[in-house]
Amino acid sequence: MNTREIDGRSLRAVEKRRARRSDILGAAIRLFSSRGFYATSISDLIKEAGISRGTFYLYFDSKEALFLDLMDVFAKRIMDVVEIVDPAGPDPVQKIYQNVRRIVDVVFNNRELAVIVFRETYGLDSGIDQKLNKLYGFLREMVEGALSKGASWGIIRPVNEQLVTTALIGAIKEVFYHHLVVEPHPVPDRDAFTTSLFEFSTRGLLSV
Amino acid sequence: MNTREIDGRSLRAVEKRRARRSDILGAAIRLFSSRGFYATSISDLIKEAGISRGTFYLYFDSKEALFLDLMDVFAKRIMDVVEIVDPAGPDPVQKIYQNVRRIVDVVFNNRELAVIVFRETYGLDSGIDQKLNKLYGFLREMVEGALSKGASWGIIRPVNEQLVTTALIGAIKEVFYHHLVVEPHPVPDRDAFTTSLFEFSTRGLLSV
Amino acid sequence: MNTREIDGRSLRAVEKRRARRSDILGAAIRLFSSRGFYATSISDLIKEAGISRGTFYLYFDSKEALFLDLMDVFAKRIMDVVEIVDPAGPDPVQKIYQNVRRIVDVVFNNRELAVIVFRETYGLDSGIDQKLNKLYGFLREMVEGALSKGASWGIIRPVNEQLVTTALIGAIKEVFYHHLVVEPHPVPDRDAFTTSLFEFSTRGLLSV
Amino acid sequence: MNTREIDGRSLRAVEKRRARRSDILGAAIRLFSSRGFYATSISDLIKEAGISRGTFYLYFDSKEALFLDLMDVFAKRIMDVVEIVDPAGPDPVQKIYQNVRRIVDVVFNNRELAVIVFRETYGLDSGIDQKLNKLYGFLREMVEGALSKGASWGIIRPVNEQLVTTALIGAIKEVFYHHLVVEPHPVPDRDAFTTSLFEFSTRGLLSV
DNA sequence: CATGAATGAGTGTTCATTCAT
DNA sequence: AATGAATGAACACTCATTCAT
Numbered sequence: 001m002n003t004r005e006i007d008g009r010s011l012r013a014v015e016k017r018r019a020r021r022s023d024i025l026g027a028a029i030r031l032f033s034s035r036g037f038y039a040t041s042i043s044d045l046i047k048e049a050g051i052s053r054g055t056f057y058l059y060f061d062s063k064e065a066l067f068l069d070l071m072d073v074f075a076k077r078i079m080d081v082v083e084i085v086d087p088a089g090p091d092p093v094q095k096i097y098q099n100v101r102r103i104v105d106v107v108f109n110n111r112e113l114a115v116i117v118f119r120e121t122y123g124l125d126s127g128i129d130q131k132l133n134k135l136y137g138f139l140r141e142m143v144e145g146a147l148s149k150g151a152s153w154g155i156i157r158p159v160n161e162q163l164v165t166t167a168l169i170g171a172i173k174e175v176f177y178h179h180l181v182v183e184p185h186p187v188p189d190r191d192a193f194t195t196s197l198f199e200f201s202t203r204g205l206l207s208v
Numbered sequence: 209m210n211t212r213e214i215d216g217r218s219l220r221a222v223e224k225r226r227a228r229r230s231d232i233l234g235a236a237i238r239l240f241s242s243r244g245f246y247a248t249s250i251s252d253l254i255k256e257a258g259i260s261r262g263t264f265y266l267y268f269d270s271k272e273a274l275f276l277d278l279m280d281v282f283a284k285r286i287m288d289v290v291e292i293v294d295p296a297g298p299d300p301v302q303k304i305y306q307n308v309r310r311i312v313d314v315v316f317n318n319r320e321l322a323v324i325v326f327r328e329t330y331g332l333d334s335g336i337d338q339k340l341n342k343l344y345g346f347l348r349e350m351v352e353g354a355l356s357k358g359a360s361w362g363i364i365r366p367v368n369e370q371l372v373t374t375a376l377i378g379a380i381k382e383v384f385y386h387h388l389v390v391e392p393h394p395v396p397d398r399d400a401f402t403t404s405l406f407e408f409s410t411r412g413l414l415s416v
Numbered sequence: 417m418n419t420r421e422i423d424g425r426s427l428r429a430v431e432k433r434r435a436r437r438s439d440i441l442g443a444a445i446r447l448f449s450s451r452g453f454y455a456t457s458i459s460d461l462i463k464e465a466g467i468s469r470g471t472f473y474l475y476f477d478s479k480e481a482l483f484l485d486l487m488d489v490f491a492k493r494i495m496d497v498v499e500i501v502d503p504a505g506p507d508p509v510q511k512i513y514q515n516v517r518r519i520v521d522v523v524f525n526n527r528e529l530a531v532i533v534f535r536e537t538y539g540l541d542s543g544i545d546q547k548l549n550k551l552y553g554f555l556r557e558m559v560e561g562a563l564s565k566g567a568s569w570g571i572i573r574p575v576n577e578q579l580v581t582t583a584l585i586g587a588i589k590e591v592f593y594h595h596l597v598v599e600p601h602p603v604p605d606r607d608a609f610t611t612s613l614f615e616f617s618t619r620g621l622l623s624v
Numbered sequence: 625m626n627t628r629e630i631d632g633r634s635l636r637a638v639e640k641r642r643a644r645r646s647d648i649l650g651a652a653i654r655l656f657s658s659r660g661f662y663a664t665s666i667s668d669l670i671k672e673a674g675i676s677r678g679t680f681y682l683y684f685d686s687k688e689a690l691f692l693d694l695m696d697v698f699a700k701r702i703m704d705v706v707e708i709v710d711p712a713g714p715d716p717v718q719k720i721y722q723n724v725r726r727i728v729d730v731v732f733n734n735r736e737l738a739v740i741v742f743r744e745t746y747g748l749d750s751g752i753d754q755k756l757n758k759l760y761g762f763l764r765e766m767v768e769g770a771l772s773k774g775a776s777w778g779i780i781r782p783v784n785e786q787l788v789t790t791a792l793i794g795a796i797k798e799v800f801y802h803h804l805v806v807e808p809h810p811v812p813d814r815d816a817f818t819t820s821l822f823e824f825s826t827r828g829l830l831s832v
Numbered sequence: 833c834a835t836g837a838a839t840g841a842g843t844g845t846t847c848a849t850t851c852a853t
Numbered sequence: 854a855a856t857g858a859a860t861g862a863a864c865a866c867t868c869a870t871t872c873a874t
Contacts, residue, residue: 013854036332038246042848052856054851063848121327123389124244160404166386167379167408174378175371181331196368200375203365203411221874225837250865260839262868271865429853433858452748454662458844468860470847479844535745539805540660573827576820579799583824586798587791594790597747612784616791619827637833666869676835678872687869 021059024049025073028066033112036119037067067116068127074117075135077106082142087149093202096146100172101194107176108187118177140165168201229267232257233281236274241320244327245275276335279328282321283343285314290350295357301410304354308380309402315384316395326385348373376409437475440465441489444482449528452535453483484543487536490529491551493522498558503565509618512562516588517610523592524603534593556581584617645683648673649697652690657736660743661691691740692751698741699759701730706766711773717826720770724796725818731800732811742801764789792825 027049031040042063046056060066081102085095107114122129143165150156175197179187187193235257239248250271254264268274289310293303315322325343328336351373358364383405387395395401443465447456458479462472476482497518501511523530533551536544559581566572591613595603603609651673655664666687670680684690705726709719731738746753767789774780799821803811811817 017854039332041846043846053849053858054856055854057849058854115331119329119331121329121385121389123242123323123327124247159408163383163401163404164408166383167405170382170385171375171379174381175374177329177378178374181329193371196371197375200367200372221835221837228837249863251863261841261866262839263837265866266837429856429858436858455748457842459842469845469862470860471858473845474858531747535747537743537745537801537805539739539743540663575824579817579820580824582799582802583795583821586801587795590794590797591787591790593745593794597745609787612787613791616783616788641833665867667867677837677870678835679833681870682833 017059020051020055024051024056024059024066025070028070029112029116032067032070033115037063037116064125064127068131070113071117071120071128071131071135074110074113075131075138077110077113078103078135079138081106082138084142085146087146087153087155092146092150093155097194097198099142100198101191103172104187104190104194104197107180108190111180111184114176115180118173118180136169139169143168171201172197228259228263232259232264232267232274233278236278237320237324240275240278241323245271245324272333272335275324276339278321279325279336279339279343282318282325283339283346285318285321286311286343287346289314290346292350293354295354295361295363300354300358301363305402305406307350308406309399311380312395312398312402312405315388316398319388319392322384323388326381326388344377347377351376379409380405436467436471440467440472440475440482441486444486445528445532448483448486449531453479453532480541480543483532484547486529487533487544487547487551490526490533491547491554493526493529494519494551495554497522498554500558501562503562503569503571508562508566509571513610513614515558516614517607519588520603520606520610520613523596524606527596527600530592531596534589534596552585555585559584587617588613641683644675644679648675648680648683648690649694652694653736653740656691656694657739661687661740688749688751692755694737695741695744695752695755695759698734698737699755699762701734701737702727702759703762705730706762708766709770711770711777711779716770716774717779721818721822723766724822725815727796728811728814728818728821731804732814735804735808738800739804742797742804760793763793767792795825796821 024045027045028040031044031048035044042053042056045063045066046053049056060069082099083095085092085099089095117135120128120132122132144161147156147159147161147164151158151161179185179193232253235253236248239252239256243252248271250261250264253271253274254261257264268277290307291303293300293307297303328340330337330340352369355364355367355369355372359366359369387393387401440461443461444456447460447464451460456479458469458472461479461482462469465472476485498515499511501508501515505511536548538545538548560577563572563575563577563580567574567577595601595609648669651669652664655668655672659668666677666680669687669690670677673680684693706723707719709716709723713719741759744752744756746756768785771780771783771785771788775782775785803809
């Protein structure tokens with residue numbers, strides 16, 4: 001019974017910890033997305049999260065660590081939603097479309113988080129580079145795999161796979177960022193949006 | 209003879225000023241391209257340029273002004289190289305290709321400057337937003353113009369012009385950035401590079 | 417008991433904070449009074465107060481805010497000591513004398529603070545102007561009120577009230593400043609001092 | 625004839641120099657009076673005077689030297705206008721009145737210069753202290769002399785001469801400063817103004 | 833005599849992080 | 854676990870003055 005009490009206590013404690021952590025992450029998402037990483041100070045962060053200075057460092061090692069955590073959260077949500085497509089299976093193109101469609105959902109359901117991640121570029125910070133590699137490396141692999149498999153099956157015409165992969169990812173990123181930041185209207189019809197994006201990409205890639 | 213002496217003196221002085229300014233711009237290009245704007249301090253800048261603190265402010269109003277100057281320089285080089293294409297003229301597609309080919313040259317002849325500009329994103333700083341609007345606005349206009357003209361002439365199939373423009377620019381930007389930063393090998397064959405880029409974009413857009 | 421512990425802790429903390437703040441104010445009074453506002457740097461201030469740079473900004477928003485705080489402290493001490501005089505009450509002149517006598521005490525009991533405030537003049541800084549208005553506006557009101565009431569009761573002969581008020585305040589200020597800075601000997605007999613000041617002012621104002 | 629030519633040249637040169645110097649003094653008067661000494665930079669000064677940086681230091685040793693020069697100019701104008709009063713002569717009170725009346729003229733004919741000087745206080749800068757001593761020392765001597773002479777002749781009742789002198793000077797200074805800065809309307813009737821000032825001072829001092 | 837480019841110590845302020853309580 | 858006072862290096866920028874031309 002004593003151990004159960006302790007368990008109960010620690011369970012509650014763990015839950016509380018998780019909630020606190022979540023609060024901080026939420027505050028960070030709001031601030032980083034609107035002001036950017038550099039313009040957001042720890043002071044802003046703890047005020048928005050309603051915690052004390054010291055508490056912040058109980059949950060995160062540093063401002064950068066928190067930021068990288070956020071990138072991880074987004075990367076995970078994207079990666080969780082992408083399914084490996086078997087080009088030998090039924091209707092592989094439709095499968096790819098559905099992957100893109102689900103990514104569209106994740107992005108527009110996590111607008112602020114998406115802004116934070118899409119804003120980042122390689123070459124400034126090794127920690128960020130690593131996270132970007134994780135996310136874009138994953139996507140690149142997907143795309144490159146589809147491209148080469150598709151080529152060997154004759155669905156895709158032969159292209160400079162690396163370059164086209166980069167171009168595709170750039171195209172998608174830019175379109176997202178445009179709708180999130182430059183003209184931040186909510187996208188009314190996500191299906192139409194996905195189709196436009198998909199059409200643009202595929203029409204040039206599918207043979208004939 | 210007196211006036212000639214003065215002319216000689218002031219000419220030399222003006223030249224020296226220009227050289228100094230150039231030194232600072234050079235140092236800034238090197239540092240901003242490798243560390244980014246925020247991570248480059250005035251102290252770094254003046255050490256790299258070999259000048260004193262005060263001298264820096266003799267040539268530029270602020271760190272930000274210098275940065276925006278750099279963006280302007282790059283934007284100008286790009287815009288100077290793009291020629292308006294008359295879709296009714298001879299071989300408009302070839303003309304567009306040549307525009308892209310020349311942009312490829314500007315980018316790879318100004319690698320560091322290009323990195324600085326491509327790294328920047330909308331939504332963090334109003335000064336930067338303005339410069340980005342200038343450059344990308346110009347390019348968007350070009351592309352959208354070509355798209356709608358081409359559509360009316362039957363060369364281009366009907367698409368969501370805004371979205372496709374965004375996608376195209378994103379694709380090109382990403383491909384450049386990839387070759388400048390992620391895998392920064394010099395591109396051996398710029399013609400082949402341009403063709404790949406061009407093919408990817410056009411094959412989906414040209415009718416039939 | 418837990419709460420009492422917390423209370424004890426926070427009480428001690430609050431007290432410590434107040435002490436720290438007091439240290440800084442003390443250092444500021446010493447430096448501002450001897451060198452003036454402009455010639456006193458934050459570096460001087462924190463060295464004198466024995467604190468770090470960051471700590472200063474924990475207690476005051478800016479160098480100017482600290483300075484204005486100091487002006488407020490002095491203004492408050494003066495204003496706390498002035499009692500409104502009812503000219504219909506018993507011995508109003510004596511009441512006014514006692515006001516002046518108490519002001520003399522405040523000034524010579526807060527020599528450095530007084531120097532800081534008396535040194536400031538209108539027209540250089542809007543923040544300072546505001547504080548000066550608060551103090552001198554209060555005193556002017558007192559004096560002008562006494563003058564006009566006194567005139568209606570026949571105690572005071574008719575004068576250009578605004579000008580005389582200004583002259584009176586200038587006279588008092590200068591006399592104080594002289595004894596604080598130009599010949600900074602402590603005033604031995606504050607009663608005699610007050611009487612001299614009072615006589616000079618009233619003999620010209622009282623009718624007959 | 626050769627020497628006359630040289631004389632002519634150097635005469636013209638001397639005149640030009642004087643004019644230049646005057647330009648700088650004029651610019652300084654305008655800027656120091658409106659912004660104060662600390663808020664006026666050499667850059668402001670040379671822009672307003674239309675000269676180059678180096679030229680400034682050809683005419684003045686430093687910013688402070690220029691400022692002290694300005695104080696001298698004002699002190700001289702005041703001192704030039706005050707005439708020693710012989711209490712044994714005819715109508716000494718009228719003579720004193722005329723002195724005050726002429727000081728009023730100097731002040732309101734040199735508003736900006738007057739502002740600069742009246743704004744300064746003892747105890748911040750030894751150079752300024754010296755100039756203030758020169759001006760106020762002169763005036764104090766005048767006043768104290770009149771007071772003691774007047775006392776011995778029975779015109780003035782016995783007072784604490786030092787204190788009253790200080791008070792008088794403070795009163796006059798404040799009234800001037802008020803009309804120059806706080807409510808900077810031009811004084812319409814300088815005679816009435818002088819009379820008010822004079823009455824306030826004398827009514828309390830003249831016996832009976 | 834006149835110029836203005838150059839200097840560098842100095843300014844007030846910020847901020848991520850630490851640590852005693 | 855939670856707090857928030859304390860730190861000090863770092864920041865962008867200013868400015869009176871010098872001196873080669």
